[in-house]
Each structure stands twice: as C-alpha cells, then as structure tokens.
Amino acid sequence: MAVFHLSSTKYIMPQNHHLLDNIAIVLVNPKYPENIGSAARAAWNMGITRIIVVANEYPNHERMIKLATHNAAHLIDAMEFHENLGDALQPFSRIIGTTARKGKHRGPGNSPRDIMKIILPLLPKNQIAFLFGAEDRGLTNEDLKYCHFRSAIPTSGFSSLNLAQAVAIHCYEIFHAVIHEQKEISPKPRLATSYEVENMFKYVESSLNQIDFLREKSHDYYMLNIRQFFGRMELQSKETKLIQSICRQLQSPQHNDKK
Amino acid sequence: MAVFHLSSTKYIMPQNHHLLDNIAIVLVNPKYPENIGSAARAAWNMGITRIIVVANEYPNHERMIKLATHNAAHLIDAMEFHENLGDALQPFSRIIGTTARKGKHRGPGNSPRDIMKIILPLLPKNQIAFLFGAEDRGLTNEDLKYCHFRSAIPTSGFSSLNLAQAVAIHCYEIFHAVIHEQKEISPKPRLATSYEVENMFKYVESSLNQIDFLREKSHDYYMLNIRQFFGRMELQSKETKLIQSICRQLQSPQHNDKK
Known part of the structure; x- marks a missing residue:
C-alpha cells in the first residue's frame, strides 16, 4: 500500500502571510524557560514571530534556546520582556485569553476555531494578542480583565494542556485561518489600542x-x-x-x- | 473589557466518544522518552488512550512518566511495545503516516483536516493508526510503505515540528472531528486489517x-x-x-x- 494525495494543496507562502506579523503570543508568568523555547518553535513553525514574556525576572536564556532549537532562536533573541501585563498589552486592540475548559464562573469559552472567525476581519488593521497563563494556574482573573474573548481548546475529560502544546494548537489554527480563509473576509477598521x-x-x-x-x-x-x-x-x-x-x-x- | 461568549457550546462527553478507542498513536523509534510522555498527555487531553511504541529497546519508564504527568500515567502503563512496525500495525485497517511538508519525492501530503474527512466514515468499524517518526528523521520510506495516506501539518517556512506538538495537533483535529462532524457521516464497512x-x-x-x-x-x-x-x-x-x-x-x- 502507499500514499494517495487527495488534492494538490501546496502550502506555499500565501500573499497574506504578512498578517501573521499582527499576532503576538504573550506568556504570562511561565514557570519553565523550556516552555518559552518550545512555544517559540511552535510559533515559528506557523510563521508567527512575536513572543512576549511577562514575568518578575528575565527567564534563563540558555534553557529557552535549548527547546526553541537553532531554527527559532531568533524569536527568543527578539523576545519582548515586561514586568507588567498592562504595559505589555498597550499596542493591542483585541486580546484573547486562553483558558482551560473548566473553571469557576468562567463559562465554557469559545473554541480556537470560533475565535479565528472573530479575529480574521480585525487582523489587517489591528494587533492581536493571545495570552497564555502559567503552567499550573493559567491566567488569573486579574489577567482576564484585559481580555475581550476567551479561547478554550476543546478537550475530553482531562483539560489541562501542556503550555507549549496549547500555543502550538492556537498558532496552527491562526496559520490555517490566515492562509485558507482570509481572502473571504471583509476587513474591519482599526480599533483603539x-x-x-x-x-x-x-x-x-x-x-x-x-x-x-x-x-x-x-x-x-x-x-x-x-x-x-x-x-x-x-x-x-x-x-x-x-x-x-x-x-x-x-x-x-x-x-x-x-x- | 471582559469576555463575551459567542455561543453556549459545551464540550460535554459526546455520544460518539467511544469512537476514539479506534484510534492509536504509533511512535516509531522516538529518541527521547520524554516525548512519548508528552505525546501521551496530549492524546489523553483529547480522549485518545492507545499509545504504541515501536523501537529496539523499551523506553525509560521514569522519563516517560515525568512528562505524561500523573493524569496520563495510565496510558504509559498500558502502552503497547513492539520491535517491529509490521507487527504493531496488524490490527489496523487504515494507516496514516505523518510527515513534514517537505521531502524528496514525497509530495505535499494532505492536511490533518483533510485526513479527518477520510477517516470519519471508517472510524465506527475500523481501527486507524497514526504513525509518527523519530524527532530528527521522521518516518522512513520503509515505514511509509504501510501507509494509505500521508498527513502533513501546514506550516510556514520552518516545517520541522516538535514530535509531541505534532501528536497534539493531530489528536486535537481527531477529537474536533469526532465531536463536531461524526453525526453527519454515513459509516463505511470494516476493511481488511x-x-x-x-x-x-x-x-x-x-x-x-x-x-x-x-x-x-x-x-x-x-x-x-x-x-x-x-x-x-x-x-x-x-x-x-x-x-x-x-x-x-x-x-x-x-x-x-x-x-
């Protein structure tokens, strides 16, 4: 047996690839620098280059680079660092908080695929931030005050995803939406930051x-x-x-x- | 600002959740036991429980468990181990090889989302295996002989994904398809294994x-x-x-x- 190709879909660089520059991955108080590296690699797989870390201390460079691998090391070198989330978010007009499906009084949230439908019309003229909380606790209610939407990856019973995998799934959905669906969208105006x-x-x-x-x-x-x-x-x-x-x-x- | 819910979608256990039992994640010669653990956690997030490892030696249990976390440890304990890929694949009727987008004479492959359209009608009556190759080399041409389809995650320029993240994205697509699209599908008969x-x-x-x-x-x-x-x-x-x-x-x- 061998392989059949359904279609000749080729993932060549699409014209609207530059829209990915309007996306930032914001990691709030990540515990393990390795996860920042791994998240950066996943972002770079999907053409997203902007990584922002909000923490009390600058994370260990060597431990980040190890999992970013040589290929995504430049994302770590260009990484923005802030001690305060409000400062980090100043340029962004729409902010999406990623949460586990469960949580007190938090409701179910939208799936990443639903979120893309909201984001696509805004993407040409607005900067959009995706927030990811710490590995153990996720985003706090204080962090979520800045968020316009919540994105919850649908899961079976066990809803706690590895941080870098949650970043990977979101970046994959963003990239997929931008290359396959962006052309059918009428863009919305620039919103206030x-x-x-x-x-x-x-x-x-x-x-x-x-x-x-x-x-x-x-x-x-x-x-x-x-x-x-x-x-x-x-x-x-x-x-x-x-x-x-x-x-x-x-x-x-x-x-x-x-x- | 705060959060708006687009819809009241709840990810409660769907009726066709048992279909996920017909899926297996097959890791061929993984180099790092940590990646097996991390892949198992990602599978369990998406209700997939069957992990098969094909390798020359049984991987280090402690290193697998560490990244599986307590929650997915039972997947590692129940993990199947084979020294030979052909033996590992005997029960399966459809086999999907996951590959990076690029590769000599390999063509672009289908996206995971395309693959789900093929898999869904087969899922009620067939066991389906998703094959993932080693971190550095991926699947060999010999491994790919067993495969009916190839799935390539669409990426921007840098196409080499972290192994566990590639597993996570596939499991996410499988789960999404099973809970959202399975009901619209007329099932195909059981195929030869x-x-x-x-x-x-x-x-x-x-x-x-x-x-x-x-x-x-x-x-x-x-x-x-x-x-x-x-x-x-x-x-x-x-x-x-x-x-x-x-x-x-x-x-x-x-x-x-x-x-």
Missing part, C-alpha cells in the same frame, strides 16, 4: 468616583461591568478620546463650581 | 515470482505499485482471502504440473 482604552477607563473611573457613583463596596463589580460594556462596543481611537473629553469636562473646576 | 492485507501480499508476491513477473531489478518498484493499487481499493477481509485463494491455486503442484 489597549493603551488608549485603559487611559479612557482611568478618566471614566475617576469621573464616576467624583459623582459618587462608585461606592467602595461595589466599585470593582461596577467597573468590571463598565469594562465589559465598552469592550463589546469595538471602540475606535477617536471615540475613546471623545469619552475622555466628556469625563475631563465633568471633572473641570468650572463645572464643579457650578454644582 | 494490515495483518490480512500483508498476508495476501505475501501470496501475491510469491505468485508473481513464480510466473517470473517480478524480475530482480524492478521487484521493489512493481511491488510498491501493486501495494498502491490494492491499497486504493479499500479491500474487505473476504476479498483478501479470495485473492489469496487464487494465488494458492496458481502455486499448487497440480496447476504447475499442467504447465
């Missing part, structure tokens, strides 16, 4: 404090709801600035004097 | 030798073509026995006397 939106939230929060809307007890709960509400709106840059201006006006001494 | 087909080939080969069809020089070339021809036919068990009977008759002293 995390930096712009987080700035706006600071104004919104201080304004709501000033008018005593946010009482101490329910502060976090209301702010989370407000974040959700604005997150769903796919705000553009100029819209965050408009909201910011209204808040500034509300807080101006002039306005407060009139009270 | 590798054991039955290889037995038949022995008779075919000796018969063709006897009539001097297979000359020494082109023997392998013709046998490969004959294997391809029969492989494409999706032979059933009784059909291999019919061909075998014809060959036996041809080789009987009675028939030879009449010559």
Whole structure:
C-alpha cells in the first residue's frame, strides 16, 4: 500500500502571510524557560514571530534556546520582556485569553476555531494578542480583565494542556485561518489600542468616583461591568478620546463650581 | 473589557466518544522518552488512550512518566511495545503516516483536516493508526510503505515540528472531528486489517515470482505499485482471502504440473 494525495494543496507562502506579523503570543508568568523555547518553535513553525514574556525576572536564556532549537532562536533573541501585563498589552486592540475548559464562573469559552472567525476581519488593521497563563494556574482573573474573548481548546475529560502544546494548537489554527480563509473576509477598521482604552477607563473611573457613583463596596463589580460594556462596543481611537473629553469636562473646576 | 461568549457550546462527553478507542498513536523509534510522555498527555487531553511504541529497546519508564504527568500515567502503563512496525500495525485497517511538508519525492501530503474527512466514515468499524517518526528523521520510506495516506501539518517556512506538538495537533483535529462532524457521516464497512492485507501480499508476491513477473531489478518498484493499487481499493477481509485463494491455486503442484 502507499500514499494517495487527495488534492494538490501546496502550502506555499500565501500573499497574506504578512498578517501573521499582527499576532503576538504573550506568556504570562511561565514557570519553565523550556516552555518559552518550545512555544517559540511552535510559533515559528506557523510563521508567527512575536513572543512576549511577562514575568518578575528575565527567564534563563540558555534553557529557552535549548527547546526553541537553532531554527527559532531568533524569536527568543527578539523576545519582548515586561514586568507588567498592562504595559505589555498597550499596542493591542483585541486580546484573547486562553483558558482551560473548566473553571469557576468562567463559562465554557469559545473554541480556537470560533475565535479565528472573530479575529480574521480585525487582523489587517489591528494587533492581536493571545495570552497564555502559567503552567499550573493559567491566567488569573486579574489577567482576564484585559481580555475581550476567551479561547478554550476543546478537550475530553482531562483539560489541562501542556503550555507549549496549547500555543502550538492556537498558532496552527491562526496559520490555517490566515492562509485558507482570509481572502473571504471583509476587513474591519482599526480599533483603539489597549493603551488608549485603559487611559479612557482611568478618566471614566475617576469621573464616576467624583459623582459618587462608585461606592467602595461595589466599585470593582461596577467597573468590571463598565469594562465589559465598552469592550463589546469595538471602540475606535477617536471615540475613546471623545469619552475622555466628556469625563475631563465633568471633572473641570468650572463645572464643579457650578454644582 | 471582559469576555463575551459567542455561543453556549459545551464540550460535554459526546455520544460518539467511544469512537476514539479506534484510534492509536504509533511512535516509531522516538529518541527521547520524554516525548512519548508528552505525546501521551496530549492524546489523553483529547480522549485518545492507545499509545504504541515501536523501537529496539523499551523506553525509560521514569522519563516517560515525568512528562505524561500523573493524569496520563495510565496510558504509559498500558502502552503497547513492539520491535517491529509490521507487527504493531496488524490490527489496523487504515494507516496514516505523518510527515513534514517537505521531502524528496514525497509530495505535499494532505492536511490533518483533510485526513479527518477520510477517516470519519471508517472510524465506527475500523481501527486507524497514526504513525509518527523519530524527532530528527521522521518516518522512513520503509515505514511509509504501510501507509494509505500521508498527513502533513501546514506550516510556514520552518516545517520541522516538535514530535509531541505534532501528536497534539493531530489528536486535537481527531477529537474536533469526532465531536463536531461524526453525526453527519454515513459509516463505511470494516476493511481488511494490515495483518490480512500483508498476508495476501505475501501470496501475491510469491505468485508473481513464480510466473517470473517480478524480475530482480524492478521487484521493489512493481511491488510498491501493486501495494498502491490494492491499497486504493479499500479491500474487505473476504476479498483478501479470495485473492489469496487464487494465488494458492496458481502455486499448487497440480496447476504447475499442467504447465
């Protein structure tokens, strides 16, 4: 017996390959530098080059390189490092948190394939970050506050995936979507970045404090709801600035004097 | 910002989950026992339990278990071990060889997602093996003789995937297909197993030798073509026995006397 080819599909470099430059893999507090290397290799297999690590200390270079292999070593050399997740995410307009299927009050999440349908129209004009948490605990609720969507790889009973394998499956789905489905998509406009939106939230929060809307007890709960509400709106840059201006006006001494 | 769920898809145990029992992951001459453990964990994530290792020596148990983790240790304990690939493949009716995209005279192969379309109708009544070669060299041409199809994970320029990640991506595609697409498929009948087909080939080969069809020089070339021809036919068990009977008759002293 031997091999039959179903079709002559060739995976030559597609025209929209450059779209993969708008994707970043963000590893939040990874425990083992080997997993960063292994994740970088998987990303490079799929034409994704941007690796960001958020941690307290810069991970051991040698241990990362070992599993990145010679072929993906340049991704480790170019790796971005941040101590703070908010800083790391500033350039991104859409942020996807990857989670295990199970979790308290977290709901089932979307499958990576569902997520690609959302991401593809945004990809030409927006930078998109995929967040992966630590090997043992995953992303914290604090990390997930930045996320617009959650992606959960469908699994059978045992839902805890190896970190680098979870990265590999996501990168594989991204690459597959970009080379096979991108051409059928009408692109969406550039959305506000995390930096712009987080700035706006600071104004919104201080304004709501000033008018005593946010009482101490329910502060976090209301702010989370407000974040959700604005997150769903796919705000553009100029819209965050408009909201910011209204808040500034509300807080101006002039306005407060009139009270 | 926070999380929106596109749909209420829940990955509860589907009715056709038992079909995953008809899948085996076959690792041919893996160099690092850690990769066997890591592959077993990935298989167990996706409800696949049957791991077969073909090698000269039984791999180090402790090194396998370490990466299988406690959760998938039972797959390592139940792992089948063979020294010979032909023996390992005897129960299987369809065999898929996984290869990197590039390779001399090997063609592009089908993507894992294409392969699932072929596999799904066969899954209810046939045992299917997915073969993965060694980390550095992949499957040999000799290994590929047993394979009906080749699956090549689409990659960007750098096509060499980590072994356990290649297993993870295939298991993910298998699980996804079984839970989402199996119900729309009309099942195909049970095909002859590798054991039955290889037995038949022995008779075919000796018969063709006897009539001097297979000359020494082109023997392998013709046998490969004959294997391809029969492989494409999706032979059933009784059909291999019919061909075998014809060959036996041809080789009987009675028939030879009449010559």
